[in-house]
Amino acid sequence: MRKESYTFLQDLLAAPSPSGYEQPAQRVFRNYVGQFAEVSQDVLGNVYGSIPSSGAEHPRVMLVGHSDEIGLQVKYLDDNGFLYFGAIGGVDAHLTPGQRVNIHTMKGMVPGVIGKKPIHLMDPKDRETVVKLESQYIDIGAASRAEAEALVRVGDPVTFAVGLERLHGDRVTSRGFDDKAGSFVVAEVLRQVAAARKKLPVELVGVSSVQEEVGLRGGTTSAYNVKPDLGICVEVDFCTDQPDVDRKHNGDVGLGKGPILPRGANINPALFALLADTAEREKIPVQFTGIPRATGTDANVMQISRGGVATALVKIPLRYMHTPVEVLSLTDLEHAVKLITATLYRIKDKADFVPS
Structure with a gap:
């Protein structure tokens, strides 16, 4: 991971942001994203980074990760x-x-x-x-x-008095990866799209949302404001490669094996297929899980916002969720950024995501 991105991740995690008190972390996100996107904020505290498309009538895509942590x-x-x-x-x-x-x-x-x-x-x-x-x-x-x-x-x-610390290899531990890891990925996608020479075929809005942990509040209001045609929520998910977790509950999910692409009622099948195909084309490792119900993420409320949104989830494998010692792989974060960025350039027409 490049030095500047790691520093941003460190600052984002250090900033206190229990649900309803997210502004220290949102300021870190806003200052970082403001270097390469048009930034705005709403009354609830959601922060938006926007990058226009290269032409008219292109689909509007919303990326979202929530900045709030438990506390x-x-x-x-x-x-x-x-x-x-x-x-x-x-x-x-x-x-x-x-x-x-x-x-x-x-x-x-x-x-x-x-x-x-x-x-x-x-x-x-x-x-x-x-x-x-x-x-x-x-x-x-x-x-x-x-x-x-x-x-x-x-x-x-x-908040718990801990911050980002390196473990062996590419593993790191901190409080608040749920879901500042998602906000980090959203910011890095915006940065990479802004730096690319390719014309963007979508209108892109990246959101660091608030109050997810107390009822998906920021995801609800930000999706209503953005009015996306497609949405990708970046979240964390349970690793099952630790000794005390049953794989029957959440599938076979390991740290360092790539981001997770869930399937289920909350996920648009065409957008899932595009993400999975992009991962194969780009040789990005991914893992698959099934969620046979509404997910407890911002993807759930984004999917049913206004007249409906073609929605997908990209999840980061995480050990010890909702503890002060959450652990993830930096490589998984980077693969998530690469996967979402590559997928954005393959989106053509919002009609392609209407079930037929």
């Missing part, structure tokens, strides 16, 4: 200065105790830790019980409610 929100400050919190998105209560966190306030970032009773003081039966999120608390070092209130207020968002 926490301060709900109550007790008399001793401890902060109680709720989940933003699907937070696993098994994982939170003992974590370092950052509280993002109007005055800046405040570090804290999620406390845990020492194992020495726990009854044997309690050691086998998961402490509910509403019973967990954050310690910022304050000795009283007044001290805590001088630093933090109810409603402040909280």
Whole structure:
């Protein structure tokens, strides 16, 4: 991966963006994409990067990845200065105790830790019980409610205090790959299209959407605004090559084996076929999964926006989803960018995607 792209990925992941509080990450996306596309933003916070087509009456294609991540929100400050919190998105209560966190306030970032009773003081039966999120608390070092209130207020968002780190080979770990990996791919496709000498046969709009983790909100409003003829959602998907995941649930999906192309009711068969054929032509490794229902992604709401959109999903294999240590392959990210970019140049007529 080129140095500038890796730096962008690092900055995007470092920026806090729990659902409803995405603007630090959206500013990173906006500043990067603004170098090679026309950028705009809507009232919900979705950011759009647009590149015009080379002629009139060309199909409009929307790419979307969501910038929001799971997180926490301060709900109550007790008399001793401890902060109680709720989940933003699907937070696993098994994982939170003992974590370092950052509280993002109007005055800046405040570090804290999620406390845990020492194992020495726990009854044997309690050691086998998961402490509910509403019973967990954050310690910022304050000795009283007044001290805590001088630093933090109810409603402040909280993120896990980890960022991008390299593992062996092309593997990297971070919080927030779900789905800043998607926003990254959208931005890189826009960059590569802008840098190419070939005329673009579509009108392209790349979107970094918001509030996906709490109900596909940004995907709904951005698709309504863009009015695409075709849409490709870039998401992450569960790897099944780790020891504790059953392949019967999500198919045979491995890290570093290429992006995933799902099939199912949410996926336009002609757009799926074009992506799969492009992968074969360009010798891009891909994996296939089946989703026999509506997907829990922005592709779901994009497909049924207005009069309907020919929609597809390109997914990045991910281990340990919704944890602070999500792991993916940088090569899978690059292959996703290459696949989508090559596919865009093969789109001719929106009528080709009407089922016959």
